[in-house]
Amino acid sequence: MTVVLKLGGSVVTEKDATDTVDGPALADAADAIAASGADDLVLVHGGGSFGHPHAAAHDVSRTDGTREATAVREIHGAMRELNDVVCDALCERGVPAVPHHPHSAGHRNADGTLSLPTDTVATKRDEGFVPVLHGDVVTHADAGATILSGDELVVALAAGLDAERVGVCSTVDGVLDDAGTVIPDIENYADVERYLGGSDDTDVTGGMAAKVRALLGLRAPASVFGPDALGDFLDGGTPGTLVR
């Protein structure tokens, strides 16, 4: 049973300090993943203070591209650095984490649709590895290179690997209404659109609104929850908000 799990960049980094890992939060997340003993896990992590400030500095978003190789290398390089730290934290705890870099694996077509073959990811999973992908900068036909969010990756992986369950761990306990209460279920974007905003920090990919919109397109149910609920999710629970 394949589980696709995204660790938000806002969880594993200090999102208001450029290129800074949140060591204790990453350690807690890696502990929870190691303790779960989950098989068939495919991980994704977001950009946090590694991806977003570099993307913003070069005015690159999911739709605005760059043709500057230095910009592409800077954004991708920051994400590789974060990916190394995440894989290290997992491997130190016995989780067989290996990198899978979307910049080299996928691209966008001219209309912005993502093309990301998942057979290599599936083979890594089938051979007992835990592939760790990340938000990245990818080549975009007629636009140079644009940002690919971890949330888009979650959707592509869940569909391509026919995942049974999807989890998105962010810093919030779920999708919140205007009273700050976790909305237990979302089935329709229009029902919750008025509550959804971007991110509190530099974020070129759209915060919670883009997350919910992307997850609603999935066959598998997706849970949005906070770091304290990671163990519960990995044990089969549905903490936070269930998007389906």
Ligand SMILES: Nc1ncnc2c1ncn2[C@@H]1O[C@H](COP(=O)(O)OP(=O)(O)OP(=O)(O)O)[C@@H](O)[C@H]1O
């Ligand atoms: N209705 C809402 N409920 C919960 N969070 C919301 C809502 N509207 C906006 N947000 C914002 O969305 C943020 C979560 O999205 P964000 O993209 O920052 O998280 P992430 O995926 O963990 O990080 P990253 O994009 O770096 O991977 C929250 O921290 C909050 O600031």
Ligand SMILES: C=C(C)CCOP(=O)(O)O
């Ligand atoms: C900004 C970059 C490079 C990645 C964005 O991924 P996200 O944090 O999942 O939206």
